[in-house]
Every structure is written in structure tokens, then in C-alpha cells.
Amino acid sequence: MFVSSNLSINEKGNLAIGGVDTVDLAKQYGTPLYVFDEDLIRTHCRQFKNSMDKYYGGEGLVCYASKAFCCKEMLRIVNDENCGADVVSIGELYTAMSVNFPAEKICYHGNNKTPEELELALDYGVGRIVVDNEIELELLNKIAGEKGKKVNVLLRITPGIDAHTHDFIKTGKIDSKFGMTIEFGTAMNGVKKALSLENIVLEGIHCHIGSQIFQIDPFEHAGEVMLTFISDVKKECGYELKTMNLGGGFGIMYTEEDSPVAYDLYMKKVSDVVKAKAQELGVNLPYIIIEPGRSVVAPAGITLYTVGGIKDIPTARKYVSVDGGMTDNIRYALYQSKYDFIIANKANQPKDDNVTIAGRCCESGDLLGENVPLQKAEVSDILAVCATGAYNYSMSNNYNRVRKPAVVMVKDGNSRVVVRRETVEDIIRCDI
Numbered sequence: 060m061f062v063s064s065n066l067s068i069n070e071k072g073n074l075a076i077g078g079v080d081t082v083d084l085a086k087q088y089g090t091p092l093y094v095f096d097e098d099l100i101r102t103h104c105r106q107f108k109n110s111m112d113k114y115y116g117g118e119g120l121v122c123y124a125s126k127a128f129c130c131k132e133m134l135r136i137v138n139d140e141n142c143g144a145d146v147v148s149i150g151e152l153y154t155a156m157s158v159n160f161p162a163e164k165i166c167y168h169g170n171n172k173t174p175e176e177l178e179l180a181l182d183y184g185v186g187r188i189v190v191d192n193e194i195e196l197e198l199l200n201k202i203a204g205e206k207g208k209k210v211n212v213l214l215r216i217t218p219g220i221d222a223h224t225h226d227f228i229k230t231g232k233i234d235s236k237f238g239m240t241i242e243f244g245t246a247m248n249g250v251k252k253a254l255s256l257e258n259i260v261l262e263g264i265h266c267h268i269g270s271q272i273f274q275i276d277p278f279e280h281a282g283e284v285m286l287t288f289i290s291d292v293k294k295e296c297g298y299e300l301k302t303m304n305l306g307g308g309f310g311i312m313y314t315e316e317d318s319p320v321a322y323d324l325y326m327k328k329v330s331d332v333v334k335a336k337a338q339e340l341g342v343n344l345p346y347i348i349i350e351p352g353r354s355v356v357a358p359a360g361i362t363l364y365t366v367g368g369i370k371d372i373p374t375a376r377k378y379v380s381v382d383g384g385m386t387d388n389i390r391y392a393l394y395q396s397k398y399d400f401i402i403a404n405k406a407n408q409p410k411d412d413n414v415t416i417a418g419r420c421c422e423s424g425d426l427l428g429e430n431v432p433l434q435k436a437e438v439s440d441i442l443a444v445c446a447t448g449a450y451n452y453s454m455s456n457n458y459n460r461v462r463k464p465a466v467v468m469v470k471d472g473n474s475r476v477v478v479r480r481e482t483v484e485d486i487i488r489c490d491i
């Protein structure tokens with residue numbers, strides 16, 4: 060009945076997350092409020108990690124893609140679960156540094172990293188820089204030289220797999236701002252370039268084929284394409300790449316229309332394919348890295364709002380306005396993503412209304428959902444949006460100078476603030 064296993068209805072008929080009453084949480088901390096279930100985050104980390112140990116056998120690392128939800132407490136949890144972390148900006152790196160996240164377990168991504176970012180990454184000793192292109196290779200080589208360091212690198216490869224259309228493009232144009240395509244020899248040239256640069260240590264290759272993917276075969280296919288490239292490099296350059304990073308993108312359930320695959324099935328199937336292919340090609344079984352983001356955190360989080368205005372336009376639709384919107388969840392405005400909505404204080408009642416959920420910003424497009432089933436809403440009700448743990452807080456913004464909500468975690472029936480609510484002082488903090 061709920062999209063996430065951590066949601067339930069308690070004896071008061073209220074929605075609970077991790078056993079904690081969401082109406083109480085809204086009362087205690089105010090709304091809008093992000094709430095995460097710590098145990099479910101930990102469970103997901105373990106599912107990925109255990110599946111890798113169990114099925115792959117060889118060595119590997121689960122690297123949480125911190126862009127999905129990044130704050131100090133999240134990275135402490137990820138580290139505690141023996142996972143690594145991906146970062147894509149100086150802000151994410153700095154967050155990791157602030158909790159002494161082990162540098163060797165950090166991957167630094169991005170298609171246009173600045174010299175400032177690369178310098179900080181080198182100073183902190185980031186374990187793997189995922190280099191996007193030859194220009195960046197040269198820049199990194201130069202910065203490393205100035206610091207008298209050698210830098211460990213994965214090259215971002217575009218394997219030509221479109222996981223969403225399920226169309227495995229073998230030839231023709233490959234349109235992505237990220238990485239080097241195998242197709243035109245760009246990737247092979249990148250390898251040769253990396254091998255020629257004295258401060259670059261080429262450890263392996265990386266790819267990330269998309270997000271919210273529900274099939275396993277695109278991942279299997281990516282594994283095959285990447286291994287074939289490792290074999291080609293071995294033949295052409297006499298150099299064996301040690302590490303293969305297959306990225307993230309594992310799908311989750313936002314609404315009942317979604318049918319995600321059990322997390323451990325990915326590693327099971329991908330392991331089989333990779334092992335068989337490595338043997339066939341005569342290359343060593345690579346050190347494997349996967350980078351789940353959404354799948355770790357999205358189902359663990361919800362957002363709570365207070366219902367304000369309700370506007371029923373008989374010839375059009377019924378708007379239910381909440382005290383947040385595109386400032387804390389921009390995903391509907393960006394790409395019409397679907398969510399499951401529940402009136403938290405009426406969770407045991409049927410959803411016999413059909414409404415549009417509107418945010419509070421001065422934008423007609425500031426909506427959280429249209430044409431969604433909901434219990435009969437009244438002013439002051441608490442509206443819960445499910446599976447908002449990924450790409451919500453991390454994409455939150457101060458449009459209209461709206462303050463960012465607090466983030467609360469629940470565990471063992473208790474709750475605690477892990478990111479405090481912004482104040483109006485925070486809003487003007489950088490103003491001169």
C-alpha cells in the first residue's frame with residue numbers, strides 16, 4: 060500500500076516513518092520538513108555491499124553518489140557502512156572532508172572540474188579522479204606536477220548504451236556532454252594520452268549509463284562493453300586497466316507504476332556476465348565499483364508540508380497549496396516526476412479526491428503533482444510526499460528567498476535534526 064517499506068499507519072490513523080508519527084514530527088519541528096529513516100539508508104548500503112561480496116567475489120567498492128543527498132550526517136553513515144562516496148563539486152568534497160571521510164574511498168566526478176577543485180582534491184588525497192576528457196587530463200597532470208604528486212585516475216567512458224530507450228547504440232552519434240566515446244577512438248586516444256603523462260596513474264575506466272533504470276540488461280551490456288575495451292587496451296597498449304566502475308542508476312519505486320528490481324539482483328547478474336566475459340577475453344577480473352545514489356536514499360525519505368489554501372475551480376481542477384514546493388522539491392517542475400501523496404493525519408482514509416498540489420512560489424509551474432489521488436484535504440492538514448530522499452534536499456534552493464527546510468532523521472523510535480532549518484539571517488548571510 061506504500062511505496063516504501065518504512066511507512067505504516069499507526070494506531071491514531073496517522074502516517075508513521077520508521078515507526079515515528081509524522082504528525083508529531085511536523086508539530087515538533089515545523090514544516091516543510093524532510094524526514095529520513097536512518098535504518099533504511101543503512102539497509103540499502105548493506106544490500107549493495109553484501110551483494111558485491113557475495114556474487115562478485117573479486118574486490119570492489121560501493122561508492123554512494125552523494126549528489127543524491129549530501130550532508131555531514133549522511134556521509135558519516137555511508138562511511139560507517141564501509142561505503143565510499145562520489146563527489147562532483149568542491150562543496151560535496153568539503154562536506155566529506157569535514158567529517159574526515161577517508162580520502163582513498165572518494166571518487167571525484169564532473170565534466171568540467173575547475174583548477175581550484177582539482178587542487179583541493181589533490182591536497183586531500185582523493186583516491187580516484189574520474190577524468191572526463193583530454194583537456195582535463197592535461198590540466199590535472201600539470202597541477203599534480205606542481206604539487207609533486209602522482210594522481211590516480213579513472214577515465215570516463217561513454218559506452219553508447221541508452222538505458223532508457225533500451226536501445227543499445229552500436230554505431231553513429233553518441234550525444235552526451237560526459238566522457239569519451241569508444242566509438243570514434245576518443246576513449247583509446249584518452250588512454251594513450253593518460254599513459255603518456257608522467258603524473259597520471261591510469262587505474263581504470265568508468266561509465267554511468269543513466270538513472271532510474273528498471274532493467275538489468277543495460278548494466279550487463281555496459282559491463283561487456285567496458286571489459287571489451289579493457290581487452291582492446293591490453294592488446295593495443297600492452298597495459299591492463301585494473302578497475303572498472305559501472306556507475307549508478309538503479310531504479311526505485313516512486314508510485315505503484317514503477318517496478319524496481321531487487322537491489323542484489325544487479326550484482327548477481329552483472330557479476331555472472333563480467334566473470335564470463337573476463338575469462339573469454341583473457342583479462343583479469345577487474346576491481347569493481349558501483350555508485351548507487353537514488354536507490355540508497357530516495358525510499359528512505361519523505362517530505363512533510365502543511366496544507367494552506369484550497370482552491371476548487373469547478374471547470375478546471377482543485378488546487379491544494381502547501382508551504383513548500385519547487386524550492387524543496389523541484390523534480391516535478393523539472394521533469395514531471397511522479398510521487399505518492401498522503402494526508403498524514405488521514406492516512407487510514409480512502410483517497411477519494413483528485414487534486415493538484417501547488418507550491419508557494421511565484422511560478423505557475425511550481426507544482427508537486429497534478430491529477431493525483433488524495434484524501435479530502437483541509438486547511439492545516441499535514442501532507443506527506445513519499446520517496447523524496449534523493450534529489451530533493453540536494454536540489455533545494457532559495458528561490459523567492461524561501462528558507463530551506465530542516466532535515467530530521469528517525470531511528471529506534473527517536474528523531475534528531477541533522478540539518479537545521481534556515482533562518483532569515485541565513486538568507487542574507489552572503490549579502491554585502
Ligand SMILES: *Cc1c(COP(=O)(O)O)cnc(C)c1O
Pocket residue numbers: 124126127145168267269270271306307308309350351352353354449
Ligand atoms: C548521478 C550519478 C550517479 C548516481 O545515480 P543514481 O541514479 O542516483 O543512482 C552515479 N554516478 C555518476 C557518475 C552520476 O553522475
